[in-house]
Amino acid sequence: MTIYDKVRKAITEYQLVQDGELILAAVSGGPDSLAMLEILYELKDEFNYQLHVVHLNHKLRKEAKDEAEFVRQFAKSHEIPATILEYDIPALLKEEGGSVQDKAREVRYRLFNRVAEKVGATKIALGHHADDLAETVLMRFLRGAGLEGLVGFTARSRGNLIRPLIYVTREEIEAFCDEKGLTPCYDPSNAKPVYLRNRIRLKLIPMLEEEYNPNLRQQLVQMAHLLEEENLILEEYVSRIFENVLIKEEPEVLSFDLNVMSKKKPAILRRILRLGMEKLKGDKKDFYYQHYIKMQELILQGSPGKMVYLPDGYILYKGYKMLRLGKKEEILNQSLRQYTLTIPGETYLEESDLLIKAEVKEGQVLVKKDQAALDADLLGTALLIRSRKPGDWFYPLGLKGKKKLKDFLIDEKVDRFERNLIPIVTTLDGQIVWVAGYRVDDRFKVTPKTQKTCILTILKGGIKR
Amino acid sequence: MTIYDKVRKAITEYQLVQDGELILAAVSGGPDSLAMLEILYELKDEFNYQLHVVHLNHKLRKEAKDEAEFVRQFAKSHEIPATILEYDIPALLKEEGGSVQDKAREVRYRLFNRVAEKVGATKIALGHHADDLAETVLMRFLRGAGLEGLVGFTARSRGNLIRPLIYVTREEIEAFCDEKGLTPCYDPSNAKPVYLRNRIRLKLIPMLEEEYNPNLRQQLVQMAHLLEEENLILEEYVSRIFENVLIKEEPEVLSFDLNVMSKKKPAILRRILRLGMEKLKGDKKDFYYQHYIKMQELILQGSPGKMVYLPDGYILYKGYKMLRLGKKEEILNQSLRQYTLTIPGETYLEESDLLIKAEVKEGQVLVKKDQAALDADLLGTALLIRSRKPGDWFYPLGLKGKKKLKDFLIDEKVDRFERNLIPIVTTLDGQIVWVAGYRVDDRFKVTPKTQKTCILTILKGGIKR
Numbered sequence: 001m002t003i004y005d006k007v008r009k010a011i012t013e014y015q016l017v018q019d020g021e022l023i024l025a026a027v028s029g030g031p032d033s034l035a036m037l038e039i040l041y042e043l044k045d046e047f048n049y050q051l052h053v054v055h056l057n058h059k060l061r062k063e064a065k066d067e068a069e070f071v072r073q074f075a076k077s078h079e080i081p082a083t084i085l086e087y088d089i090p091a092l093l094k095e096e097g098g099s100v101q102d103k104a105r106e107v108r109y110r111l112f113n114r115v116a117e118k119v120g121a122t123k124i125a126l127g128h129h130a131d132d133l134a135e136t137v138l139m140r141f142l143r144g145a146g147l148e149g150l151v152g153f154t155a156r157s158r159g160n161l162i163r164p165l166i167y168v169t170r171e172e173i174e175a176f177c178d179e180k181g182l183t184p185c186y187d188p189s190n191a192k193p194v195y196l197r198n199r200i201r202l203k204l205i206p207m208l209e210e211e212y213n214p215n216l217r218q219q220l221v222q223m224a225h226l227l228e229e230e231n232l233i234l235e236e237y238v239s240r241i242f243e244n245v246l247i248k249e250e251p252e253v254l255s256f257d258l259n260v261m262s263k264k265k266p267a268i269l270r271r272i273l274r275l276g277m278e279k280l281k282g283d284k285k286d287f288y289y290q291h292y293i294k295m296q297e298l299i300l301q302g303s304p305g306k307m308v309y310l311p312d313g314y315i316l317y318k319g320y321k322m323l324r325l326g327k328k329e330e331i332l333n334q335s336l337r338q339y340t341l342t343i344p345g346e347t348y349l350e351e352s353d354l355l356i357k358a359e360v361k362e363g364q365v366l367v368k369k370d371q372a373a374l375d376a377d378l379l380g381t382a383l384l385i386r387s388r389k390p391g392d393w394f395y396p397l398g399l400k401g402k403k404k405l406k407d408f409l410i411d412e413k414v415d416r417f418e419r420n421l422i423p424i425v426t427t428l429d430g431q432i433v434w435v436a437g438y439r440v441d442d443r444f445k446v447t448p449k450t451q452k453t454c455i456l457t458i459l460k461g462g463i464k465r
Numbered sequence: 466m467t468i469y470d471k472v473r474k475a476i477t478e479y480q481l482v483q484d485g486e487l488i489l490a491a492v493s494g495g496p497d498s499l500a501m502l503e504i505l506y507e508l509k510d511e512f513n514y515q516l517h518v519v520h521l522n523h524k525l526r527k528e529a530k531d532e533a534e535f536v537r538q539f540a541k542s543h544e545i546p547a548t549i550l551e552y553d554i555p556a557l558l559k560e561e562g563g564s565v566q567d568k569a570r571e572v573r574y575r576l577f578n579r580v581a582e583k584v585g586a587t588k589i590a591l592g593h594h595a596d597d598l599a600e601t602v603l604m605r606f607l608r609g610a611g612l613e614g615l616v617g618f619t620a621r622s623r624g625n626l627i628r629p630l631i632y633v634t635r636e637e638i639e640a641f642c643d644e645k646g647l648t649p650c651y652d653p654s655n656a657k658p659v660y661l662r663n664r665i666r667l668k669l670i671p672m673l674e675e676e677y678n679p680n681l682r683q684q685l686v687q688m689a690h691l692l693e694e695e696n697l698i699l700e701e702y703v704s705r706i707f708e709n710v711l712i713k714e715e716p717e718v719l720s721f722d723l724n725v726m727s728k729k730k731p732a733i734l735r736r737i738l739r740l741g742m743e744k745l746k747g748d749k750k751d752f753y754y755q756h757y758i759k760m761q762e763l764i765l766q767g768s769p770g771k772m773v774y775l776p777d778g779y780i781l782y783k784g785y786k787m788l789r790l791g792k793k794e795e796i797l798n799q800s801l802r803q804y805t806l807t808i809p810g811e812t813y814l815e816e817s818d819l820l821i822k823a824e825v826k827e828g829q830v831l832v833k834k835d836q837a838a839l840d841a842d843l844l845g846t847a848l849l850i851r852s853r854k855p856g857d858w859f860y861p862l863g864l865k866g867k868k869k870l871k872d873f874l875i876d877e878k879v880d881r882f883e884r885n886l887i888p889i890v891t892t893l894d895g896q897i898v899w900v901a902g903y904r905v906d907d908r909f910k911v912t913p914k915t916q917k918t919c920i921l922t923i924l925k926g927g928i929k930r
Contacts, residue, residue, distance in 0.1 A: 141606055142677045144684025146691045150615070196677075204677070212607045212661075212669070219609025222754070226611045229732035230699060237702055267694035289691070 006167040014155040016162040024121035029067040031184040032127035053082035129165040134220040238271040253326030320460035335387035335420040352421035355459040365453040372434040376454035394432035395442040471632040479620040481627040487515045489586035494532040496649040497592035518547035594630040599685040703736040718791030785925035800852035800885040817886035820924040830918040837899045841917035859897035860907040
């Protein structure tokens with residue numbers, strides 16, 4: 001297969017381009033991206049797409065300015081419109097710290113996406129090739145990655161990134177550049193065996209090919225494709241399960257059915273959570289194996305009300321019948337909207353995953369924990385349920401006197417995060433009759449004079465779907 | 466975790482033993498199997514199982530006899546019954562050739578299984594530990610394995626093999642032997658860096674841990690467990706699909722619904738075929754990636770009647786609506802049992818995946834390819850359909866005269882393997898009226914005198930489930 005055939009194969013197999021599409025080609029000026037641009041340029045009419053070049057002058061090396069100029073000229077000579085960006089990455093590093101390579105990549109993708117949007121490009125083409133893939137797979141393997149990690153990267157990922165050179169080797173790219181008289185810029189940092197990737201490329205792979213398997217790179221690429229297919233099946237399978245366990249989707253919080261989740265196999269559980277994080281964050285960055293293991297433990301063994309802290313301010317919160325994944329503040333500062341509870345009747349409080357039931361019985365009735373017995377004749381036909389409000393007060397049964405709700409909850413040692421989710425049951429004109437689950441108001445208690453008792457019951461996880 | 470806790474963990478997590486079970490412990494006398502035996506012995510009452518030791522004197526080294534004696538004594542001192550086997554592997558190698566390690570393993574498993582059956586053991590315990598697993602995973606990775614390969618081995622595989630030391634490292638085993646005063650036999654061939662596994666253990670892993678990842682072994686073991694879980698999900702998922710695409714299961718041949726199979730994703734297709742081979746052979750040995758790729762190509766692009774040759778005399782045969790996987794002779798020498806076809810009526814010939822239909826129309830009717838027009842009044846109320854028999858003859862239309870069926874089929878260039886599956890349609894008293902799909906008999910043809918035409922039609926892949 002020629003280098004063109006390999007690019008054609010990638011384009012067709014992975015449907016990299018659509019008719020009439022505008023492709024943003026990310027060109028550093030190095031051999032990979034230059035060869036990619038040249039080939040994409042030559043196949044333009046065959047597949048009917050347009051090109052726009054983007055280059056970032058990252059100011060990381062003294063040659064950076066010349067490289068930008070080189071790319072501008074190259075695009076011009078091919079009559080391809082180009083956007084040349086500048087970003088002071090050294091300055092950013094000084095300010096924020098972090099690894100050069102990570103920061104540069106982060107900035108690059110963010111800016112390229114912005115350019116794509118501006119010029120109307122629907123794909124961003126990257127110059128990654130088969131050897132890059134083999135190196136990535138080996139690097140991930142040495143770190144002990146899971147299936148997804150071992151897939152490396154694919155010809156098409158995160159929707160708009162495409163890699164037309166995925167089947168092409170570095171050797172083929174170099175031969176192509178020679179043959180076409182292309183004179184790419186070489187990044188001297190690629191030749192320094194200080195970065196892990198460079199050491200893998202320059203030392204480890206040659207050694208392994210010499211002593212263990214002469215076809216290593218080829219076979220790692222084949223392995224990556226195989227694993228990609230396997231992973232795809234798992235992804236599809238799990239995304240169907242995901243839809244079944246997801247009860248509610250808010251912008252910052254996903255709620256899952258705990259009962260169903262806790263019956264899933266570990267690997268499925270982890271993939272559901274991963275998919276959830278991806279939905280919330282747009283990526284799975286900074287989430288590692290141990291986070292998933294902790295979440296798994298919480299789901300299978302933790303008690304309700306417990307949570308796992310995750311990177312970037314996310315948590316997984318275990319309720320009675322619900323699991324909530326999302327931003328900590330969103331989950332924990334959630335308060336109840338106002339509900340009306342007719343007597344008799346029941347109402348499900350979605351935010352705290354509780355069901356409150358009101359029944360009426362003749363005479364004076366004894367109740368259990370999680371129940372309140374009130375004098376029905378003092379209540380009227382309905383009650384209101386809401387979250388606590390500043391200034392709330394009531395007459396806690398047994399305390400003889402009025403007390404601020406806030407002080408009461410502090411005395412009861414209710415976790416700060418839990419307070420907003422406690423249902424405050426009031427009369428229609430706003431008098432608190434029950435701090436649900438905690439204390440009845442003295443004014444509405446059952447007395448020897450009570451003729452009918454209103455029994456309020458909390459059902460934890462009284463889920464309604 | 467102590468070494469005992471790690472063994473307990475493996476036993477519990479993978480349900481390695483059942484109450485009252487007899488375990489056959491395979492003991493070479495080396496540190497791994499000796500430590501395993503000692504630990505299994507000490508945990509015997511806790512998990513309530515019995516032990517029986519098995520050892521194979523493979524006659525490969527001069528120390529082999531002493532090792533056998535050592536194991537016998539060790540078992541005796543623990544009052545564990547032991548079976549010491551002898552097998553002249555050098556002689557076998559002389560005769561059959563092959564690699565020492567492969568042959569020794571093959572003989573070992575076969576003999577151990579036999580002993581297990583004889584003494585009533587339901588599991589065979591092997592001394593493989595975490596470092597063995599890491600080495601296996603690395604070895605497979607260097608060969609470019611797929612997901613299943615990268616899983617390495619599991620704590621419980623092929624039903625009766627268990628590996629209680631899967632969480633234990635070599636270092637822990639050595640410390641345990643020291644502490645318990647166990648004096649294992651050391652196999653000098655383990656120290657020679659000539660075998661691939663030894664080179665990986667003695668050279669590659671230490672180098673990678675020194676230069677790339679100090680926790681490599683640990684993380685490879687963790688990776689293997691992760692991939693095992695992912696693989697398990699895929700296996701379950703595919704085995705459900707398998708049941709849906711499998712139309713017929715004979716001892717040597719599996720028949721699949723071609724239409725459904727050809728719509729499956731490559732990775733699923735390959736796993737279905739793999740599962741099929743496992744069902745047929747009991748293992749997947751000798752089946753490699755390229756075999757699955759060839760099968761995939763046949764299914765997706767091959768024409769009906771084509772086949773892929775597989776190791777050990779197996780083939781995959783593509784019919785019209787069926788795929789057949791199994792022993793070549795079974796698939797290709799299959800013949801039709803006798804069917805009765807009433808007129809009018811239809812009958813499905815399972816073995817050749819064809820439906821034959823008989824209709825009657827007034828007058829003389831013209832027919833298409835794959836149809837026969839016969840004089841209905843000459844046929845009676847029913848026909849028989851069967852495979853060719855030795856001595857068959859008929860009067861092929863257009864040839865003027867009698868011809869041996871065998872010669873006719875040779876002249877028609879029908880593949881030898883296809884001949885048995887051609888439906889031979891005869892009258893109830895045995896006269897051939899149609900060699901279905903090839904030629905009508907002159908005696909039963911439609912003539913100007915014909916009043917009613919019997920039209921016979923072959924429907925390829927006239928599948929009935």
